[in-house]
Structures are given as C-alpha cells and as structure tokens.
Amino acid sequence: MISSIAELISDRIGTMPAGERRAAQTLIANYPLTGLKTVAEFSTAAGVSSPTILRFVARLGFQNYPEFQSALQDELAAQLQSPASRTLDPSSTGGAASPMLEATLDNMRETFRHLTDKQLADIAARLAERRGKTFLIGGRFTDPLARYMAAHLAIIQPDVYHLAGQESIWRDRLIDMGKRDVLVIFDIRRYQESLVRFAEKAHQRGVQIILFTDQWLSPIARFARHVIAGRTAVPSAWDSSAALFVVAETLIGAVTRQLEAAGAKRIRDLESLR
Amino acid sequence: MISSIAELISDRIGTMPAGERRAAQTLIANYPLTGLKTVAEFSTAAGVSSPTILRFVARLGFQNYPEFQSALQDELAAQLQSPASRTLDPSSTGGAASPMLEATLDNMRETFRHLTDKQLADIAARLAERRGKTFLIGGRFTDPLARYMAAHLAIIQPDVYHLAGQESIWRDRLIDMGKRDVLVIFDIRRYQESLVRFAEKAHQRGVQIILFTDQWLSPIARFARHVIAGRTAVPSAWDSSAALFVVAETLIGAVTRQLEAAGAKRIRDLESLR
DNA sequence: GGAGCGCTGTATCTTATGTTACGTATTTTG
DNA sequence: CAAAATACGTAACATAAGATACAGCGCTCC
Missing domain, CATH: 1.10.10.10 (Winged helix-like DNA-binding domain superfamily/Winged helix DNA-binding domain)
Structure with missing residues (x-):
C-alpha cells in the first residue's frame, strides 16, 4: 500500500x-x-x-x-x-556522547529514508548485469569511496575499473566506454568541474551513470540514470561522506547477493576468501 | 532574540x-x-x-x-x-527498512561506546602535533579509508603522506620514519601479513602507531600506541568498515578544530575552500 | 450622547502563476 | 539505418492569487 x-x-x-x-x-x-x-x-x-x-x-x-x-x-x-516522537533516541548512547556521531547517525537514517529498497535493488541489478564494463571515479575527497567500492566489485565480477590519476588519463578511457557500460561517480560539494565534463562526455557516449552525491545534487545529476543523494551535514569543518559510504556498502552487499543468486561461478571462489 | x-x-x-x-x-x-x-x-x-x-x-x-x-x-x-525533531517514526522507516543499515548504526553506537572522548582527544592531539611526519596506510579494503583521511589531513597540515602501491615501495619509506613520526594503519580481517611486518619495523624505529582495526584486533595492536576497535559485523558477505570510517571523520574534525584553536596559519586558508 | 478615530470587510485591480498548444529534439522500434 | 513515437522546451494564454482603495461599522473618549 x-x-x-x-x-x-x-x-x-x-x-x-x-x-x-x-x-x-x-x-x-x-x-x-x-x-x-x-x-x-x-x-x-x-x-x-x-x-x-x-x-x-x-x-x-x-x-x-x-x-x-x-x-x-x-x-x-x-x-x-504526530505524537512528537522525538527523543526516541535509544539513549543507550546517552545522546551526549558525540555530536558528530549523532549527526552522522541522523544523516544515515535520513539518507535511507529517501532511498527505497526498490531503488537500491534496481541499481544493484544494473551493477550485477554483466553486459558491459563498470567504471568508478570520485572527486577530491570522495575518490576513496570509489576505490572502496571498486575493490569489492572487482572481486566478484570482471571488468571493473577504478579511474585514477590525472584528468587526462581517464578522459582517454572514454574510448572504451559505450552504451553497455556503467559509470559510478561520487561527487559532493564543491562539485568538480572536471568530473562534470567527464560525466557529460560519458553520457554522450551512452554510458549509464550512477551518481553518488549530496542532498544538493551535483550538476552531474542531469546526466545520471540513478542518483543517490546522501546527507553530508555534520558539526565539523568538513562535510561527511559517511552516509554515502554506507550506501556503497549496502550496494556492494546487494550486488554480491544477486550474483550469488544467479549462481555466477566466480562467486564460489569467494568462499575461499573468507 | x-x-x-x-x-x-x-x-x-x-x-x-x-x-x-x-x-x-x-x-x-x-x-x-x-x-x-x-x-x-x-x-x-x-x-x-x-x-x-x-x-x-x-x-x-x-x-x-x-x-x-x-x-x-x-x-x-x-x-x-535538524536531528532533534526528526520524526523517523519506527513504523515507516523502522526496522524493516534495511537490516544492513540497522546493523551499521548499531556498529557505530557500539564502537563509540567503547571509545572515550579522552581517547579521541588524545589521538587527535597527537595527530595535530606538528613535530614530525604523518604516514597513513591500509589493507586491501581499508586503504581507501587511509586515503580519505590523508586527503583531509594533508590540507590542514604539512608532511602528511599516504603510502600507496606495492609493499616494496612503502618498505623503502621506512628510512624516512623516526621517533617523531606517526603511522596510521587500517587493518581488519583478514589481517595482512605485509602490514604486520611493516608495522613491526616501523615500531622498531620508534614510530608511534595509531591502529584502526576490528573488534578482534589485528596483531598490529601489540605495536600500537593507540588502538581503535570498530565493529564490522553486518548481514553481508563482506565486513563493514563504516564504523571505522566515522571514527576517521570524527578524528579529522577534531584535528581540524585543534589546529584551528592553536591558530595555525595554514588553517585560515581553509576558509577560502568552503 | 455625540464626534472622532481605528478596525474591518467588499469590491476592484494588477500581478504572476499555472496551464496549454505547438514545434523541435531525442529516443525507440522495425 | 530509417521512420515512428515519445519527450522536452518555448511561448502564448487563462486563471487565480495577492494587493489596494474605499466605505461601513463599532469603539472610545470627550
């Protein structure tokens, strides 16, 4: 309902x-x-x-x-x-603990509140599809998230590439990208011009873009097939990528499960890893 | 007002x-x-x-x-x-939402419950000290966390280095490390032999080690000056590094604040970034 | 009890908002 | 690769919204 x-x-x-x-x-x-x-x-x-x-x-x-x-x-x-359901905090932490932690937990709840299971399942399904290649890239502070995701995905399926280094390097990789491929981009404020340019060109080549961004949406959203908007505000001089990190982990888990269900032979080797 | x-x-x-x-x-x-x-x-x-x-x-x-x-x-x-008035009523988002999310939130609360403010403050103070250099390194899946932290710390203070690439490369960097330096290591199961070896040698040279690990503690703990043990269990084929990620962000924020309070000239330039 | 002041509502006007029609661009399908 | 279908934006339109002018009424104070 x-x-x-x-x-x-x-x-x-x-x-x-x-x-x-x-x-x-x-x-x-x-x-x-x-x-x-x-x-x-x-x-x-x-x-x-x-x-x-x-x-x-x-x-x-x-x-x-x-x-x-x-x-x-x-x-x-x-x-x-609604019956002011505030202060629902399990108070197991005592609340006062760390404002940083509290804000982060709130960011995650809020991020997932705007993210339905179906959206996640759709994105995971697209990532689990094995039609083309998967590319991942991120901005100045978010590239580690791209790496993290790439490190996992690369194990459970072939043709997963993290785009690292200079702009000119990944721009040249555009040649390898086409309609069947997926590009996962992480971009939060301040949005990087180079990433926007790259996303636009990839989009023109028919690459499907999955964007991880903040609640204000990177301009890349206009080229993206899927957009994940995570909350980033915390009491710190920096924005927090923790919510996006958790979404990434969730997706990694979901993709793994789907491939497992599909009986991909590669997955069986996973056992030996654990 | x-x-x-x-x-x-x-x-x-x-x-x-x-x-x-x-x-x-x-x-x-x-x-x-x-x-x-x-x-x-x-x-x-x-x-x-x-x-x-x-x-x-x-x-x-x-x-x-x-x-x-x-x-x-x-x-x-x-x-x-604002966090306070968020109604996140348990019926709509609650429990059912994502077991993955729930587990992750629990992990974070639990991780911070075993982590006192003083510990965090001490570690932040050590990182904010400007006596020597700061090196960061991680394992197969945790290296992105090291990168993430390095990306931030490198902006607010000089002499921050992320150790990337082959083992032989960072082993040679040991020459640059001494008593005044700090080494931040991320290592969760399955613990990597190469990292343990590296930590031991660094420890012998008097380098202070700050270790991010899981609740079962990497063997590196025996060499570490500070140990942060994060919960990693989630309903997924993979372990979660999210709790450690949040601790890392918290530390980044704390270090920034301390340097700010100390009036480090470099920090003033931060304004222009935001 | 009467005169003055101030508050309120009706009616009119103006603005800008939502709506629709149509041509162009883009994507999909055979 | 061509043709059809669909989607998108520009521009003109109609409508409903907010703003204003003015008259009636009640209230207060002399």
Missing part, C-alpha cells in the same frame, strides 16, 4: 522519462519543501522546464499542481502533529 | 487588533501549515477577510505575503533537517 507521496514517487520513478525523473529526485532530495514552492521555482531547482514539472505531477495522478501541493501539505500536517 | 516566526507572533500578539489576533491564533494552532496556504484559505480558516491576513503579515514585518511564506518554508526546512 502506498501511504505517502514519497513512496508513490519512488514506486514510479523507474517508469519516468529523464526529465521527470530529475524532478522526482530533486523533490525527494529535499522532501517535501521543493513541492511547496511554485512551479517555476521547482523547475529551476530541478533544472527542467515548468511543463515537465506539471507532467510529473500529472503522472503521479494529480489533476493539477494545487491539488498536488494540498496533498503534500496534508502529509506534512500529519507528520508534524 | 527572536529566532522563529512563532515567537515573533506571540511577542506581538498583545498589540494586535481583534481580527489580526484571530489570524495569529489560527496560525499558531496549526503552525505553520496554515501560513503556507493561500491568503483566501488562511482568511476563511481564521474567519476573517483577506486584507486582515495581509495586514497581519505586514505587522510582523514582512513586505508581502510571499515573503512571509518563504520565511515559513525556510524555518520548516531547518526544522525538518
């Missing part, structure tokens, strides 16, 4: 065209506030035109935009009035 | 005429949703006319109605994202 608009969206996001999917992702990333703004604001936030927004809400089953906004407001009202 | 519109209202409600007071009460009673609707809806809800609503928001200091609504939305956005 579908009880919230967010669920409704993640349920149908797979059947949406690119533009509407971007609208959906933008809304989910900052749910539900973007939906309470005007069509014009929503459209610029998502980087699409107003009609696309209207088509998006129409596809969700609403007659018009105001009706959609009313639904969001009703939902929000219910949420705000 | 007045931080929310609700406070602003209750502050001035005494000076308002009857009609506007009804508007104020209606808004407070269903805060802030009534304020997000149209003027017409607001007015009928309060049982007054539209101009009264507009006079009401004008009295609060807003130039026009949209400006008032934007302020409410900003407030709501902050509220929805």
Whole structure:
C-alpha cells in the first residue's frame, strides 16, 4: 500500500522519462519543501522546464499542481502533529556522547529514508548485469569511496575499473566506454568541474551513470540514470561522506547477493576468501 | 532574540487588533501549515477577510505575503533537517527498512561506546602535533579509508603522506620514519601479513602507531600506541568498515578544530575552500 | 450622547502563476 | 539505418492569487 507521496514517487520513478525523473529526485532530495514552492521555482531547482514539472505531477495522478501541493501539505500536517516522537533516541548512547556521531547517525537514517529498497535493488541489478564494463571515479575527497567500492566489485565480477590519476588519463578511457557500460561517480560539494565534463562526455557516449552525491545534487545529476543523494551535514569543518559510504556498502552487499543468486561461478571462489 | 516566526507572533500578539489576533491564533494552532496556504484559505480558516491576513503579515514585518511564506518554508526546512525533531517514526522507516543499515548504526553506537572522548582527544592531539611526519596506510579494503583521511589531513597540515602501491615501495619509506613520526594503519580481517611486518619495523624505529582495526584486533595492536576497535559485523558477505570510517571523520574534525584553536596559519586558508 | 478615530470587510485591480498548444529534439522500434 | 513515437522546451494564454482603495461599522473618549 502506498501511504505517502514519497513512496508513490519512488514506486514510479523507474517508469519516468529523464526529465521527470530529475524532478522526482530533486523533490525527494529535499522532501517535501521543493513541492511547496511554485512551479517555476521547482523547475529551476530541478533544472527542467515548468511543463515537465506539471507532467510529473500529472503522472503521479494529480489533476493539477494545487491539488498536488494540498496533498503534500496534508502529509506534512500529519507528520508534524504526530505524537512528537522525538527523543526516541535509544539513549543507550546517552545522546551526549558525540555530536558528530549523532549527526552522522541522523544523516544515515535520513539518507535511507529517501532511498527505497526498490531503488537500491534496481541499481544493484544494473551493477550485477554483466553486459558491459563498470567504471568508478570520485572527486577530491570522495575518490576513496570509489576505490572502496571498486575493490569489492572487482572481486566478484570482471571488468571493473577504478579511474585514477590525472584528468587526462581517464578522459582517454572514454574510448572504451559505450552504451553497455556503467559509470559510478561520487561527487559532493564543491562539485568538480572536471568530473562534470567527464560525466557529460560519458553520457554522450551512452554510458549509464550512477551518481553518488549530496542532498544538493551535483550538476552531474542531469546526466545520471540513478542518483543517490546522501546527507553530508555534520558539526565539523568538513562535510561527511559517511552516509554515502554506507550506501556503497549496502550496494556492494546487494550486488554480491544477486550474483550469488544467479549462481555466477566466480562467486564460489569467494568462499575461499573468507 | 527572536529566532522563529512563532515567537515573533506571540511577542506581538498583545498589540494586535481583534481580527489580526484571530489570524495569529489560527496560525499558531496549526503552525505553520496554515501560513503556507493561500491568503483566501488562511482568511476563511481564521474567519476573517483577506486584507486582515495581509495586514497581519505586514505587522510582523514582512513586505508581502510571499515573503512571509518563504520565511515559513525556510524555518520548516531547518526544522525538518535538524536531528532533534526528526520524526523517523519506527513504523515507516523502522526496522524493516534495511537490516544492513540497522546493523551499521548499531556498529557505530557500539564502537563509540567503547571509545572515550579522552581517547579521541588524545589521538587527535597527537595527530595535530606538528613535530614530525604523518604516514597513513591500509589493507586491501581499508586503504581507501587511509586515503580519505590523508586527503583531509594533508590540507590542514604539512608532511602528511599516504603510502600507496606495492609493499616494496612503502618498505623503502621506512628510512624516512623516526621517533617523531606517526603511522596510521587500517587493518581488519583478514589481517595482512605485509602490514604486520611493516608495522613491526616501523615500531622498531620508534614510530608511534595509531591502529584502526576490528573488534578482534589485528596483531598490529601489540605495536600500537593507540588502538581503535570498530565493529564490522553486518548481514553481508563482506565486513563493514563504516564504523571505522566515522571514527576517521570524527578524528579529522577534531584535528581540524585543534589546529584551528592553536591558530595555525595554514588553517585560515581553509576558509577560502568552503 | 455625540464626534472622532481605528478596525474591518467588499469590491476592484494588477500581478504572476499555472496551464496549454505547438514545434523541435531525442529516443525507440522495425 | 530509417521512420515512428515519445519527450522536452518555448511561448502564448487563462486563471487565480495577492494587493489596494474605499466605505461601513463599532469603539472610545470627550
């Protein structure tokens, strides 16, 4: 049963065209506030035109935009009035422990709250497909995440490549990329120009892009087939990539399970590793 | 100081005429949703006319109605994202969400429960000391964590090196290491022989070792000055490094703060980065 | 009890928002 | 590779929203 608009969206996001999917992702990333703004604001936030927004809400089953906004407001009202379930904290940690830890845990819950099992399953299925090659790359601080994921994926399937080093090096690798291939990109603020350029070129070649970004969405989102928006705010001078890290681990686990279920011969060797 | 519109209202409600007071009460009673609707809806809800609503928001200091609504939305956005009021009701996200996530969150709480603030502060202080060089290295799956930490530390202080590549390469770097230096090692099961050998030799040269490992403790622990034991068990074919990742981020934040407090000139340039 | 002031609502106007139609670009299919 | 179908954006349109002017009413204070 579908009880919230967010669920409704993640349920149908797979059947949406690119533009509407971007609208959906933008809304989910900052749910539900973007939906309470005007069509014009929503459209610029998502980087699409107003009609696309209207088509998006129409596809969700609403007659018009105001009706959609009313639904969001009703939902929000219910949420705000719910028996202030705050302080639910198991207090096993005592709360006071570390503000950094608390913020990180919240980021993870929030990140996964906007991420449905189906989305994860879809992405994992795409990664488990063995049609083409898998490339991974990240930005200044997120490249280690790309490496981490690559280190695992490379064991359970062939043709997994981490793109390292200078921009010129990976730009040349574009030659190897085509429609059947997948590119996993990690990009959080401040978004890197070089990565955006690279993503655009890869997209032009038909490469399917899976983007790990923050809640404000890297500009790469416009080229991406799948977008994972993780929360990054913590009481520190730096942004936190921990939520994205956990999503990555979850995906690694999911891909492994799928390949296992498919009986890939390579997986049996895994046993000897453990 | 007045931080929310609700406070602003209750502050001035005494000076308002009857009609506007009804508007104020209606808004407070269903805060802030009534304020997000149209003027017409607001007015009928309060049982007054539209101009009264507009006079009401004008009295609060807003130039026009949209400006008032934007302020409410900003407030709501902050509220929805702040950890305290997050409703993450156990029914919708709860338990069922992702066993992977739940296990990871547990791991983090457990990891930090066995990690005192003092330990973290001590380690951060050691890393913030600028007496010698800082080297970081990790195992097959944990090396990305070493990279991640190195990427951050290298910005806020000089002489931070990540040891990459073949074993022979970093073995030769031992020549550069001495009593004043720190070596951060990440090593979880299955513990790597090469890392143990390396740690032992570094230890013999007087290098202080900070070890990130799992709860069963890598053999390197016997050489380490500080040991951080993170929980790694998750329902997956792989172990999770997420808890260690969060500890690493916490340390990065702590080191940054300490250097900031010490007024390190290098830190001031950080501003330009953000 | 009467005059002045202030609050409130009705009606009108203006703005900008949501909507629709249509041509172009892109993707999919045979 | 060609043709059809689908998706997207530009621009014009209609509508509903917020803003304003003005008159009526109640209240207070002399």
